[in-house]
Amino acid sequence: IMRIFEANISLQVCTFLKDFLFKTESFEKANRKMFDAFGINTFFDNNDDFQNLKESVSSIAFSSVGEPDRAEYGDFQTNEDLAFKVAKQLSDNFVSPEIVIEPTCGKGNFIISSLSCFKSIKKLFGIEIYRPYVWEAKFNIVDFYLSNPNINKPEITIIHSSVFDFNFKKISKQFPQTNLLIIGNPPWVTNSKLGSLNSSNLPVKANFKKQNGLDAMTGKGNFDIAEYITLMLFDAFQFHNGYLALLLKNSVIKNIVFDQKDKQYRIGKIEKYCIDSKKEFNVSVEASLLFCQLNMNPSIECTEFDFYDKSKKLSFGWLNSKFVSNVEDYNETKNIDGVCPYEWRQGIKHDCSNVMELERINGHFINKLSEEITLEEDLIYGFLKSSDLKNTVIKNTKKQVIVTQTKVGQETSYIQHLYPATYNYLKANISSFQARKSSIYNGKPLFSIFGIGDYSFKPFKVAISGLYKTYHFTLVLPQNDKPVMLDDTCYFIGFDKIEFAVYAIILLNYSKTEEFLKSITFSDAKRVFTKDILMRLDLLSISKTITQKEIEEQIIYLNDKYSLSVSLSQWDSFINEMTPLKEKQLTIFG
Numbered sequence: 001i002m003r004i005f006e007a008n009i010s011l012q013v014c015t016f017l018k019d020f021l022f023k024t025e026s027f028e029k030a031n032r033k034m035f036d037a038f039g040i041n042t043f044f045d046n047n048d049d050f051q052n053l054k055e056s057v058s059s060i061a062f063s064s065v066g067e068p069d070r071a072e073y074g075d076f077q078t079n080e081d082l083a084f085k086v087a088k089q090l091s092d093n094f095v096s097p098e099i100v101i102e103p104t105c106g107k108g109n110f111i112i113s114s115l116s117c118f119k120s121i122k123k124l125f126g127i128e129i130y131r132p133y134v135w136e137a138k139f140n141i142v143d144f145y146l147s148n149p150n151i152n153k154p155e156i157t158i159i160h161s162s163v164f165d166f167n168f169k170k171i172s173k174q175f176p177q178t179n180l181l182i183i184g185n186p187p188w189v190t191n192s193k194l195g196s197l198n199s200s201n202l203p204v205k206a207n208f209k210k211q212n213g214l215d216a217m218t219g220k221g222n223f224d225i226a227e228y229i230t231l232m233l234f235d236a237f238q239f240h241n242g243y244l245a246l247l248l249k250n251s252v253i254k255n256i257v258f259d260q261k262d263k264q265y266r267i268g269k270i271e272k273y274c275i276d277s278k279k280e281f282n283v284s285v286e287a288s289l290l291f292c293q294l295n296m297n298p299s300i301e302c303t304e305f306d307f308y309d310k311s312k313k314l315s316f317g318w319l320n321s322k323f324v325s326n327v328e329d330y331n332e333t334k335n336i337d338g339v340c341p342y343e344w345r346q347g348i349k350h351d352c353s354n355v356m357e358l359e360r361i362n363g364h365f366i367n368k369l370s371e372e373i374t375l376e377e378d379l380i381y382g383f384l385k386s387s388d389l390k391n392t393v394i395k396n397t398k399k400q401v402i403v404t405q406t407k408v409g410q411e412t413s414y415i416q417h418l419y420p421a422t423y424n425y426l427k428a429n430i431s432s433f434q435a436r437k438s439s440i441y442n443g444k445p446l447f448s449i450f451g452i453g454d455y456s457f458k459p460f461k462v463a464i465s466g467l468y469k470t471y472h473f474t475l476v477l478p479q480n481d482k483p484v485m486l487d488d489t490c491y492f493i494g495f496d497k498i499e500f501a502v503y504a505i506i507l508l509n510y511s512k513t514e515e516f517l518k519s520i521t522f523s524d525a526k527r528v529f530t531k532d533i534l535m536r537l538d539l540l541s542i543s544k545t546i547t548q549k550e551i552e553e554q555i556i557y558l559n560d561k562y563s564l565s566v567s568l569s570q571w572d573s574f575i576n577e578m579t580p581l582k583e584k585q586l587t588i589f590g
Contacts, residue, residue, distance in 0.1 A: 004056045007136035008107075013143045014057055021054040038145045039153035040138060045160070075130075076281040077106050078185045078247060080113070085307075086245060086289060087113035089273075090181070095243050097181035100154075101171065102126045103163050103229060104186050108137030111156070112144050114183060121154040123175070127166050134160045163229055168236035180242035180294075182233055186226035188249055188285060227252045230290070231263075238266040242294045247275070250286040250524045253302065257317050260300045268296025270317075273307035286524035301327070316522075322536075326519045333516035336545065338538030341578040342493040342504070344531050346466075347384075347486030348401065349450040351436045355429040356449075357383060358400040365400065376419040379403055382484035386465035389474040389490065392509070393562040401485050402426070404447045406457070412445045451488050458494025459483050460501035462508060464534070466491055466527040471517050473508040475501055475558075489527075491534055499570035500577070506554040507542045540578045 002009050024030045027050030034043035044050040078086075087110070098121060100114045105126030114121065128134050137158050145153065159166065163186075226248050233244060244267070248256075253272050260267075273289040281287075289307060292299075301317030315327040322337055324330040330337075350356045358365040358373070358380070365373045365380070382397035402422065404412050416423040426433075426447050433447055441448055461476040466489050476484050476492070486492055495501040507513065520536065521528050551568065558564055 004053065004139075005135045006132035007139060009136075009139045010143045012146055013139050016142065016146060017053065018057040021050075021057060026050070034142075035155075038142055039156045040141060041155060041157040043138060075106070075187055076185070076283060078109050079280060080109050082275070082280050083109040083113040084116065086110070086247070087117040087183070089307075090183075090243070090245055090291075091117040095181060095245075096120045096179065097242060098122045098178045099171070099175055099180040099242075100124045101168070101180060101182045102184045103166075103168075103182065103233060104128060104184055105137055105158065106130075106133050106185070108133075108140045108158075110183050110185070111137060112140055114181070115141075115144060115151060115154075116148075118181070119152055120179075121152065122178075124154050124156045125171065126156070126158045127161055127163055128158065129160070129162045131160060134158055163232075168233060172236050172240050176240070178241075180237065180240060182237065182242070182244040182246070185247040186229040188283075188287070189225050190223060224249060224252045224255075227255055230256060231265075234263075234265040234267060237294055240294055243291065244294060245289060245291045247287060248290050250274075250288055250522070251526065253288060253290050254316075254522055254525070256290070257300065257302045258323055260298060261318050261323075264298040266295055266298055267292040268299040269293040270299050270302040272302050272304045273310075274304065274313070275307045322520075324520050325522050329515065330519035333512055333519060336512065336516050336538050336541045337520070337536050338541055340493070340535045340537045341539055341580075342495075343455070344491050344493055344534040345453075345455050346451050346488045346531065347463075347490045347492065348403070348452055348456070349440075349488035350401075351438055351441075352429075352432050355426070355432050356402050358402070359398060360400060373425055375402070375422045375425060379415070379419060379422055381482055382479035383487070384463070384476065384484060384490065385487045386467045386489040389463055389465050389468075389470075389472075391474060392472070392505070393475045393477065393558065393564075394484070395477045395479070395562070397479055397484055403449070403452065403456075403485060405445075405449055405452050407453050408450055409444060409448070412447050415447070455494050456485060457483050458496060460495040460498050461486070461492045462495075462501055462504045463490050463492035464508075464529055465489060466529045469523050469528050471514045473505050475505045491529060491531060497570060498564070499566050500574050502555065502558060502564065502566045503551070503571060503574045504539060506551055506558075507539050507546065508537065510542060510546055510550075512545055513537065513542055540575070543575060543578075 002011065002014055004014070020033070021030065024033065027044040027047045030050055031043050034040050044053070095118075097118055100111075100118065100121055100123075102110050102114075102125070105111055105128045108126065111124060111126050114124065126137055128137060141156060145151065226246070230244075230246060230248065230252070237244075250272075257270060270290075270292045273291065275287055275289060277283050277285050277287045288304075301315055301319070303315045304313045305311065306313060314325075316325045317323070317327070319327055319330060322330070322334070354368040358367050365375055367373060379402050380400050381403050383399040383401035384394065384397055385399070388394070388397070388399075404415065404426070415426070430446070433441075440450055459478045461484065462473050463476050463486055464470075464473050476486070477498075478484065483494075493504065495504065517533070517537075521533055548568075551571070555566055555568065559566060
């Protein structure tokens with residue numbers, strides 16, 4: 001592949017430019033001629049660009065620098081075939097823009113596909129931060145017109161700029177009545193990832209999601225760059241007639257539809273076309289084409305299709321103030337959507353697994369550094385992670401964890417006096433605690449943990465992994481007369497009575513509960529289950545949909561399989577505990 005300025009260039013374009021530049025004296029004249037021939041505004045930014053390109057194309061030897069790997073910047077260039085299919089689909093659906101905007105145009109494949117498919121374009125804008133791609137996009141446009149000289153040539157402006165510095169509202173104000181199309185593939189990367197790469201291509205530092213202090217510190221303040229860019233574009237063009245068609249991660253599309261309820265952007269006919277990311281980009285990220293119409297009454301629902309055969313899959317979005325992943329299925333189970341009478345909690349967060357997590361071997365503890373340690377027993381608890389929650393009932397754990405506090409922020413100086421062996425071990429590994437990156441530990445006592453409270457010490461827990469798509473709940477029983485702890489990828493509710501825990505797990509593993517959860521969760525989410533999702537499980541309502549016979553059968557099954565001795569004797573107390581005070585009063589006075 002021939003390369004100039006680290007950009008790919010075809011032999012056809014190189015030959016043309018060699019001849020063209022040889023006959024042209026100044027970059028001003030060259031720019032005029034390039035505009036007349038190809039519609040490209042300001043092909044050369046300055047005389048240096050002009051002279052350097054003139055020299056490069058005249059040279060016999062071409063640079064053979066390898067293609068840069070910009071995947072870490074979320075830069076997955078859309079292949080020509082996919083870009084063309086996207087533009088063709090829009091054209092077939094009567095999208096006929098006069099202005100096309102590609103906010104992160106890369107090598108220009110969406111620009112070329114737009115020039116191929118839309119005959120009505122008068123102006124085309126491409127914005128790109130990576131200089132070699134700016135050149136490559138221009139070279140590709142020249143190549144396209146050399147091969148297709150009779151195709152419409154709109155005015156094309158390729159701008160070397162960060163998308164965050166570009167004033168999109170200026171275009172909107174300049175052409176208020178003109179039909180436009182925003183098309184492209186913004187970076188599939190988060191702000192924190194780009195920050196860690198010291199990238200300058202970042203939005204202004206802000207708590208974009210308006211998270212509260214702790215959520216922002218523990219990672220919920222992190223967001224996808226593509227989401228920020230999409231909302232920037234809505235902000236600039238929501239009152240403009242036209243369409244938006246962007247390739248985005250599914251999680252970004254879900255967030256956009258979720259936030260529509262509050263933001264009320266003037267976008268309608270929201271559609272999502274699922275693509276095969278492995279095939280198109282060779283990445284294991286679920287992604288789709290987001291398509292919507294601008295300057296419409298705000299929509300809060302999205303219809304999902306298959307990109308390749310256009311078959312409808314489902315609809316998701318807001319329904320009667322509830323956010324659901326499958327509108328049709330949700331309607332079948334919506335009667336159990338309410339508020340859980342028990343508060344779901346996350347497990348322990350310590351960010352120091354090499355030191356805090358242990359295994360018991362031959363009466364000794366072994367940490368993850370394979371060190372053999374002798375510790376007092378009191379602060380050692382059984383420990384489960386998401387990957388451990390496979391069985392319906394767990395009685396024993398392979399892992400152990402050191403629990404240094406009984407509530408967040410508790411002083412840990414007591415450990416030195418009561419448990420000297422444990423203290424000496426922790427103190428010897430203090431550098432590991434000091435290396436923890438999360439700011440939540442700043443200013444906290446030595447060896448602090450999070451996700452700890454009275455609820456952590458409930459003897460019987462019903463838990464689920466936040467990461468796996470199992471839709472299956474696990475009953476966690478005490479070990480050595482001590483409650484078992486879970487890590488922060490797990491969610492649980494705790495009980496003092498085993499009967500209540502067993503009743504709860506029967507209700508939670510009930511087929512109707514699973515159907516309901518599938519209708520409100522997104523299987524491609526980083527965390528399929530969250531506290532917000534689980535708090536919608538109205539156990540009291542679920543108890544009214546299941547027969548007593550089924551509960552009895554499940555109790556017998558659990559008793560037999562796991563050697564429990566639970567009966568239905570506590571069922572009325574369980575129901576009474578879950579019943580809101582107002583309902584109890586109505587029953588009394590009814």
